[in-house]
Amino acid sequence: GAVVSQHPSWVICKSGTSVKIECRSLDFQATTMFWYRQFPKQSLMLMATSNEGSKATYEQGVEKDKFLINHASLTLSTLTVTSAHPEDSSFYICSAPRTQTNTGELFFGEGSRLTVL
């Protein structure tokens, strides 16, 4: 079964509103989680690294004030898209390593499709 879960799977919102997406590790603790964005028919692009107990690390070109990340506990990271606009519509996927080693497999959530009208 799934070891990383995202919620919601689908969300439609009006332009200018904020949307929160949750990523949970189900049976393990994850001090680090990763947030990816996938545009239609394109690959996944790493947005940021979510760190429990400290600030997230954003990739170059990702607006930290636009995409707020909070790693509230060892099993939960949230991504909030603030003042969403149609260009923010995308498929957002989180992942977490099950073991804290570089050979640890990354488990991916089911993804959250955001549509901004």
Place this chain on the structure above:
Amino acid sequence: AQSVTQLDSQVPVFEEAPVELRCNYSSSVSVYLFWYVQYPNQGLQLLLKYLSGSTLVKGINGFEAEFNKSQTSFHLRKPSVHISDTAEYFCAVRAPAGGTSYGKLTFGQGTILTVHP
């Protein structure tokens, strides 16, 4: 920095035929290599990975891949495909560095495999 090139954006094939999905990578350091599968509107599932050792890696669902260091390739193969193999496949690399960079996967553009009856 690493980069990944998947040479075919789409691969159509008939059921029970063999298939090869090509992946080439570029990196100034040794990397770990992965193949993931993504079904529509879902997250990613690990098919197989190469960390070290034998260059021929066997994964789930009958897939295998061969790491070729001299050609910097990691092609995915299956001797006989099924309709259920229809999905998008992503090749990814990760540098075995320490610290927070260990989770940063760099993905290829993806290859859509369509299996026809």
